[in-house]
Amino acid sequence: MNKEQVQAFTKRISGGNRSQIIVVLFDIFMVYEQDARKALLEIQQARAEQNYEQKVSATKAYREGIRHASMVLRHLEDDLNFDQEISNQLFRLYTYCERALARATYKEDPELFDRVEKVMGELREAFVAVAAEDTSAPLMANTQKYVAGYTYGRTDVKEMAVNFDISRGFLA
Numbered sequence: 357m358n359k360e361q362v363q364a365f366t367k368r369i370s371g372g373n374r375s376q377i378i379v380v381l382f383d384i385f386m387v388y389e390q391d392a393r394k395a396l397l398e399i400q401q402a403r404a405e406q407n408y409e410q411k412v413s414a415t416k417a418y419r420e421g422i423r424h425a426s427m428v429l430r431h432l433e434d435d436l437n438f439d440q441e442i443s444n445q446l447f448r449l450y451t452y453c454e455r456a457l458a459r460a461t462y463k464e465d466p467e468l469f470d471r472v473e474k475v476m477g478e479l480r481e482a483f484v485a486v487a488a489e490d491t492s493a494p495l496m497a498n499t500q501k502y503v504a505g506y507t508y509g510r511t512d513v514k515e516m517a518v519n520f521d522i523s524r525g526f527l528a
Contacts, residue, residue: 357391365380365383373493374492375486378432379487381428381432382432382479385429388421388428389425391417393469396418396464426457429454432446433447452475453472453476456472
């Protein structure tokens with residue numbers, strides 16, 4: 357995950373309610389899963405070229421992507437409310453995905469990623485529908501607000517903070 361993606365996810369988390377944050381977690385999972393897929397392709401290419409240094413680097417990135425994706429899954433599992441019946445089913449799906457990722461660590465099989473991506477993609481769509489109906493307030497109240505589109509750069513839209521407050525945060 358690159359720096360721009362981290363900033364975008366941070367903004368989405370700081371302005372989101374509970375349902376929107378769950379959708380962000382699914383998006384973060386997908387980014388880590390795609391990073392692991394790219395690293396797997398690099399591993400296969402390094403094997404074909406018999407480039408040991410590239411293979412070691414790609415293997416490290418591959419395992420890192422899987423580790424981060426598994427951490428997101430564990431976070432989703434920890435956020436489940438088992439007072440609701442659907443949580444048991446979601447827990448089983450998250451556990452299935454976590455085990456598939458663990459198998460992918462040593463098998464290096466892209467088909468395992470396809471299975472996980474299918475399950476997580478369908479769950480993400482369901483949570484997007486839930487988030488669209490959720491009208492609760494954002495969890496973080498004292499955050500910076502941004503407006504995009506006042507000015508434009510060569511390749512992107514510039515953002516500007518609109519409620520800059522010096523006393524935001526902790527005062528000593």
